Amino acid sequence: YGDYNQKIDYVFKVVLIGDSAVGKTQLLARFARNEFSVDSKATIGVEFQTKTLVTDNKTVKAQIWDTAGQERYRAVTSAYYRGAVGAMLVYDMTKRQSFDHMAKWLEELRGHADKNIVIMLIGNKCDLGSLRAVPTEDAQEFAQRENLFFMETSALEATNVETAFLTILTEIYRIIS
Ligand code: GDP
Numbered sequence: 001y002g003d004y005n006q007k008i009d010y011v012f013k014v015v016l017i018g019d020s021a022v023g024k025t026q027l028l029a030r031f032a033r034n035e036f037s038v039d040s041k042a043t044i045g046v047e048f049q050t051k052t053l054v055t056d057n058k059t060v061k062a063q064i065w066d067t068a069g070q071e072r073y074r075a076v077t078s079a080y081y082r083g084a085v086g087a088m089l090v091y092d093m094t095k096r097q098s099f100d101h102m103a104k105w106l107e108e109l110r111g112h113a114d115k116n117i118v119i120m121l122i123g124n125k126c127d128l129g130s131l132r133a134v135p136t137e138d139a140q141e142f143a144q145r146e147n148l149f150f151m152e153t154s155a156l157e158a159t160n161v162e163t164a165f166l167t168i169l170t171e172i173y174r175i176i177s
Helices: 024-033 096-100 102-112 126-131 136-146 161-176
Strands: 010-017 047-055 058-066 086-092 118-124 149-152
Touching: 010 024, 010 102, 010 161, 024 047, 024 058, 024 086, 024 161, 047 161, 058 161, 086 096, 086 102, 086 161, 096 102, 102 118, 102 136, 118 136, 118 161, 136 149, 149 161
Parallel strands: 010 058, 010 086, 086 118, 118 149
Antiparallel strands: 047 058
């Protein structure tokens, strides 16, 4: 514990995708650093953060990639998806359109990524429950049909963020080991 020289058994690349402003950067900040900032980044360019976890006596380094704004220009490149073993497909539950675009994102993901990639659908901003525009059942149905894991989260309140990442990482580990 706390030993950064320990050997890494696995590196799992997980990509975050979805429309601009759904909360991808804040989900990553919450998971990797337990932070949330109201004023999000304005930087353009791919970025990733890592978090090292121990499961089953194995050290897993999660390398989580954020589009960092590329999606605004429809410029998420194939390099972004290369080597990804997991993907978080994020929508904003208060923005119907961001959910309606999930099919497009999924198509792009499936066109670029490995066919065994583990995918989780994330309905973020569940702290804004009174503004909900996407019923849980709609998302559940979509997830079931497309064979995705599904969770509703709040990066702001730290609801289900850790659980979501741990679920996808555990599933990746289960498949790979
Ligand atoms: P990205 O473009 O998908 O990376 O989205 P950001 O992470 O930059 O977030 C976009 C905006 O939504 C920012 O103003 C965030 O503060 C806000 N936001 C992100 N996650 C949440 C959340 O869980 N709840 C609420 N209420 N706001 C959030």
